[in-house]
Amino acid sequence: MFAIINGTVLTMAGPPISRGTVLVEGGKIVQVGQNIPIPRHIEVIDAAGKTVMPGLIDAHTHVGIMEEIYRIEGDDTNETSDPVTPHLRAIDAVNPSDLGFQDALAGGVTTVVTGPGSANIVGGEMVAMKTHGIVVDDMIVRFPAGLKCALGENPKRVYGSGNKMPATRMASAALLRETLVAAQNYLAKQEQATADNTVLPERNLKMEAVVRVLKKEVPLRVHAHRADDIMTAVRIAREFDLELVVEHCTEGHLIAPWLAAAGAKAVVGPIISNRAKVELMNRSLETAMALSRAGVPFAIMTDHPVVPIHYLSLSAGLAVKGGLPEEEALKAITIYAARLVGIDHRVGSLEPGKDADMIVIDRPLFDPNHQVEQVYVNGRQVIGK
Structure with missing residues (x-):
């Protein structure tokens, strides 16, 4: 004591x-x-x-998976052999010795959500974990913490250049819907077999991960910068009655009332960023403020190592410069982040x-x-x- x-x-x-x-x-x-x-x-x-x-909470990172001082050896962020990989698990890629965890602690960040990147339409399951520990299993706060998906430029660039779906935004949405429908069918067969007391269908790890989203055990966490991509995520979440978290939400300030009406949540950032690609054209320090005013639950992230994780507090401070009240900015990296991730019974x-x-x-x-x-x-x- x-x-x-x-x-x-x-x-x-x-x-x-x-x-x-x-x-x-x-x-x-x-x-x-x-x-x-x-x-x-x-x-x-x-x-x-x-x-x-x-302790601060960074609700979207790739710490431990995209190691900073390594390239091929320590980069396990994107499995680019298949655009639909829901069965991948972040816990199998996290290296607790990644220097990013030391940086997190130095910046006061004691909990993170880390997971796959945004190359795939469905990338895999994310994990919420503490930033101090030796073994991943002992650091977990919640797993899975969401199923990572992506819309927009990244999947198009990764797969379209190889003459493979998705080469268009239409194909991206279609692949996501196709995966959700396949999981619905898998779930229906399971439920029917249980009701009839017959043999369950053969296990399918891909479908099991997506079924957790259909049952609202975990949210669908969709990488989307541009307003039209965000609204595609909203549309699909509405079609399948899913809990939606928009990752990045760069143009969220343009459609904040629609996000509020849809009951969507958002993880905003990285705020310390340039216009590295077309999707970031309308990046703004006012995004968090606009979401807050509209009543959209949100958190602020670094997307480490895109922005070093120890700059999480600076990122929230820049949201204050964009009009977000200081108390709201503090909550966006503590209790709001914990609620969004579903770990507020333990941290935040x-x-x-x-x-x-x-x-x-x-x-x-x-x-x-x-x-x-x-x-x-x-x-x-x-x-x-």
């Missing part, structure tokens, strides 16, 4: 607590508030003049019963000169003294 005392505590579940206390035992938060009795003979960490807040805020994932910083997070002085993951100090 230990206590962090006297800091300004940002719980993300209520107003800031001045001279607050966070009491931790067994890797979990026990109490948060003012004037909490401190048990005798426990470690006490004085955070006077500091800010104590939840400082509340009793949640994992003791915390950071102590010397000044406000959106001050570019702030220093992350202490980082705790599961109640264990991994950075600091």
